[in-house]
Amino acid sequence: xxxxxxxxxxxxxxxxxxxxxxxxxxxxxRNGKGVVALESTVITHGLPYPHNLKTAQELEEQxxxxxxxxxxxxxxxxxxxxxxxxxxLEQVATTKNAVKVSTRDIAKxxxxxxxxGTTVAATMRxxxxxxIQFFATGGIGGVHRxxxxxxxxxxxxxxxxRTPVCVVCSGVKSILDIPKTIxxxxxxxxxxxxxxxxxxxxxxxxxxSESEGQFCTTCFDEIIALQETxxxxxFSAGTLLACPIPEKFAADGQVIQTAIDQxxxxxxxxxxxxxxxxxxxxxxxxxxxxxxxxxxxxxxLKNNAKIAGELANRKANSNK
Ligand code: PSU
Numbered sequence: 001x002x003x004x005x006x007x008x009x010x011x012x013x014x015x016x017x018x019x020x021x022x023x024x025x026x027x028x029x030r031n032g033k034g035v036v037a038l039e040s041t042v043i044t045h046g047l048p049y050p051h052n053l054k055t056a057q058e059l060e061e062q063x064x065x066x067x068x069x070x071x072x073x074x075x076x077x078x079x080x081x082x083x084x085x086x087x088x089l090e091q092v093a094t095t096k097n098a099v100k101v102s103t104r105d106i107a108k109x110x111x112x113x114x115x116x117g118t119t120v121a122a123t124m125r126x127x128x129x130x131x132i133q134f135f136a137t138g139g140i141g142g143v144h145r146x147x148x149x150x151x152x153x154x155x156x157x158x159x160x161x162r163t164p165v166c167v168v169c170s171g172v173k174s175i176l177d178i179p180k181t182i183x184x185x186x187x188x189x190x191x192x193x194x195x196x197x198x199x200x201x202x203x204x205x206x207x208x209s210e211s212e213g214q215f216c217t218t219c220f221d222e223i224i225a226l227q228e229t230x231x232x233x234x235f236s237a238g239t240l241l242a243c244p245i246p247e248k249f250a251a252d253g254q255v256i257q258t259a260i261d262q263x264x265x266x267x268x269x270x271x272x273x274x275x276x277x278x279x280x281x282x283x284x285x286x287x288x289x290x291x292x293x294x295x296x297x298x299x300x301l302k303n304n305a306k307i308a309g310e311l312a313n314r315k316a317n318s319n320k
Contacts, residue, residue, distance in 0.1 A: 014129060015080060018079055018110055019080050019129065019130060020080065020081045022071070022081070022082065022083025022085065024069060025069055025071045025083035025130070029131055032316055032319055032320065033068065033069055033316050034068035034309065034311075034312030034314075034316040035068060035070075035071055035133075035312060036063045036068050036069070036071065036132070036134045036136055036309050036312050037071050037072075037073055037082075037123055037130075037134065037135040038056070038060065038063070038073065038123075039118055039119065039120055039122075040072060040073060040117040040118050040123070041117040041119045041120075042117075042137065042138060043055075043092050043117055044074075044093075044099075044115075044116075045100050045279045046297075047298070049094060053090060055298050055302075058302055059072075059136070059302060059305040062306045062309060063136070063305050063309040063312075065306070065309070066305075066306055066310045067310070068313045068316070069083075070083075070305075070309075071083045071130070071132055072089065073118050073122075074088070074092045074118060075106070075110060075114070075115065075116030076091065076115055076116075077115075078113040080110070082126065082127070082132070092117065095115045097115075098114075098117050099114045099117070100117055100275055100279070101116035101117060101118050101119065101122045102122050103121045103125050103155055103158075103159055104155065106118075106122055106125070106126075119141065119154075119155070119156060120135075120137055120140045120141060120154075120159070120167060120169075121141075121154070121156045121159035122159075123135060123137075124156075124159045124160070124165045125159060125163055127165050128164065128165050133164075133165060133166060133315070134311055134312040134315075135166065135167050136301075136304045136305040136307070136309075137168070137169045138297055138300055138301045138304065139169055139170050139173040139204045140154070140167060141154025141157070141176070141278060142154055142157060142172040142173070142177065142178070142180075142181030143157070143176060143180035143183075143184055150273070152273070152274070153184065157185065159238070160237065160238040160240060161189070161190055161237050161238075163236070163238050164238055164239075165239075166223070166227055166238065167238060167240050167241065168243060168305075168307050168308035170204050170242065170243055170245055171201055171204060171209070171240075172204065173204045173282075174204045174205055175260050175281045175285070178203065178210075182212075188237060189237045190238055190240055191226055191230060191237065191238070191239035192214040192242070193213055193214060193215060193217060193223060194212075194215070194217075194242050194244070195216070195217070195223075195241050195242065195243040195244070196216050196218060197218060199213055199215060200244070201242055204300070205245070205250070205296050205300075206250050206256070207245050207247060208244070220315075221314070224314065224318065226239060241311075243304050245296065245300040245303065246299075249295075249296060255289055256285065259284075259288035259289050260281070262284075262288060263281045263288065266284060267281060267284075282297075
């Protein structure tokens, strides 16, 4: 048994009682095909029905058309599912009282047999347990504005600090504090790469923020080498690959920024806190921008799924 196969078995053992890996994902892992994890909080809490279901299906299609196997992850009826069939995907998209599951909530959600949409943190942890190295999403959680008072820092950052998965995203949502988030990633030795020709960290809805990443590249082989070298060095942190939204999809940054400022003020006035902040702000910004932010969100999700699919496929082929 090779070292990497042994490593995967060790990871799976910890989760084995609960892991339900779909036949297609199992086959892809066994055959060394590229596999891309997809999160489900964006389905349960990020987008309204029926856009959530349609987007979840489109993301899987993007990964497939890039030559890789999608593995959407969710908690259903006391089990952790890696790869969902059509009816499970529909169940995740239509269950009204689904819970948002970060790493802390995995155990509680299994005990209560609730339907759980996994955040970036929980999806990373589960993907790693299943032996999946690439994961696509829209944006990660980060350091919230005003965190010096509230201590509100997403568990996504902690997970990036300890789980060696490459998260392909559009950086940090502009509702958060981007410079502080990048500082936190640096403190925790997370590889922080901008996918592009300029080292300008994206701002989720728009392609540019005022911050820089660690470096920029457009070379898949370099990103794969970075992950491999980090593993060889014994580093356990993950890699953040920040992909700016293509300009043709970028919504008017100022319109969205104004909506974000208003939504943040409303969240504060209404005492919305902790895990409820992100879904509240995203929904409110979508209302205030009359749907423009959702369209942009879906476009960047699809772009990221395509890049992650190509990256995983490239890595799979380089192993052959
Ligand atoms: N970005 C979106 N929609 C989402 C999220 C991010 O456009 O639904 C979700 C992701 O699952 C992310 C989570 O991991 O929000 C972060 O939440 P929190 O700040 O509570 O950790």
